[in-house]
Amino acid sequence: LNYRAARFLISAPTLATCPEDSGAEVAFAGRSNAGKSSAINTLTGQKALARTSKTPGRTQLINFFALDDERRLVDLPGYGFAKVPESVKLEWQRHLADYLQHRQALKGVVLLMDVRHPLTEFDQMMLGWAEQAGLPLHLLLTKADKLKRGAATNALRQVERALAGRTEQVEVQLFSSLARQGLDTLEARLNGWLRG
Ligand code: GDP
Secondary structure (H helix, E strand, O other), X not given: OOHHHOEEEEEEOOHHHOOOOOOEEEEEEEOOOOOHHHHHHHHHOOOOOOOOOOOOOOOOOEEEEEOOOOEEEEEOOOOOOOOOOHHHHHHHHHHHHHHHHHOOOXXXXXXXXXXXXXXXXXXXXXXXXXXXXXXXXXXXXXXXHHOOHHHHHHHHHHHHHHHOOOOOOEEEEXXXXXXXXXXXXXXXXXHHHHHO
């Protein structure tokens, strides 16, 4: 699949306003600042397809990017800034859970976490929802360039151990947008989901 062909399709605040639920899509999720926008931009070879450094508290939308007529990448809202009121967080949670649980086209979830701060409360929540919905997961430990090779490998092993015993559909890898590390592995997993 040609990820460079990705084009912005639509922003939707709720499941009801998402594009028609047909074909296949893969969703990207991550706490704010996990490196999600950078990863989407790296994957698609486009500097500003997904916007980086979002304003905290801004209305969060589900952003759809079309690869072709049948396949899409989906940028899910992330949060984590203390500034966001609890009521807003709960509202986002509701839309996220709704999308993950009811979207037929959704084939898998890429969950991004900073390699230095993996498995936050947000990540655990996403893992739980994906598991409940029977969705396969691909975990990207981002900004791997920030750690020495040995430390990055240790972080990878720790996350793998923490996930042992969960669904066997979870895979974990190191990733760096800056160093363009791990792109082939990511594309291979996405291809598997989207080609179905
Ligand atoms: P988002 O909030 O998850 O979309 O995160 P962004 O993609 O906006 O990235 C958050 C911050 O991390 C920005 O300052 C990025 O420049 C930085 N960042 C993202 N990916 C990498 C990476 O692979 N390596 C390094 N060193 N920094 C990164």
